[in-house]
Amino acid sequence: MIASMLLMALIYACGTGSAGGQEQQIENEMMAAHDRIMPKMGELNDLYKEMRQYLFLDTTMTMETRERLSMVTVNLKESEEEMMNWMNGISDLAQKKTTMKSEELIKYLTEQKNEINRIGDFTDKSITEAKTALAQRKK
Template structure:
């Protein structure tokens, strides 16, 4: 009888730990998607800034700064598209949207994707900030 109770306790503990790991993976997926959802709306800003910078590109030193800022924005946009494609190739909709339990291999992939999306967020925010600063400085020169 003691063995049955002990075995039952071990099974309950193991199943609770398994559920905890599943919840951690699901929470991590939600975190990755939240980062994506935070930066995705900024894709329109990238396009708008590229258009504004394009008109200012020329052969002068300042014109080359505009060109570099424009290239950085375009790289950020491409990086987002590449990340989304790669992420979609690795995970199915049940894993992304419904918290379907991940295999150990997919959990390792999710760890990689979390690092990638954090770097992507930084890249997008930095390229936008740099372009906006450059454009603001050009506006100040016009009004001074």
């Protein structure tokens, strides 16, 4: 009887640890994505300012070019706003860890990891587009 109870406790503990390990792994991946993107926010802001100045000062560009470059500028700003919104949304993670069931937490963390990866891709794309536009201007 005691051996049976010990075996059940061991099985339960392993199962719980596995879910906890999965939660931690997903959270680590999510935070690694955040940590990859966060240092780019300064560059993103600098590019945004430079693009705005370019749009304001260059009176010779065509309307089509102005619209395209305006969209690049908007994407830079949206990328920053999405990052800030994501960070504000994830700020209650410690509370969620104590109130959510393991399956719910895994689902939540996976969704947040996917979202921060999407934001990272959007940030990279926005930076590349702005750099390309500014490099063409200087030619």
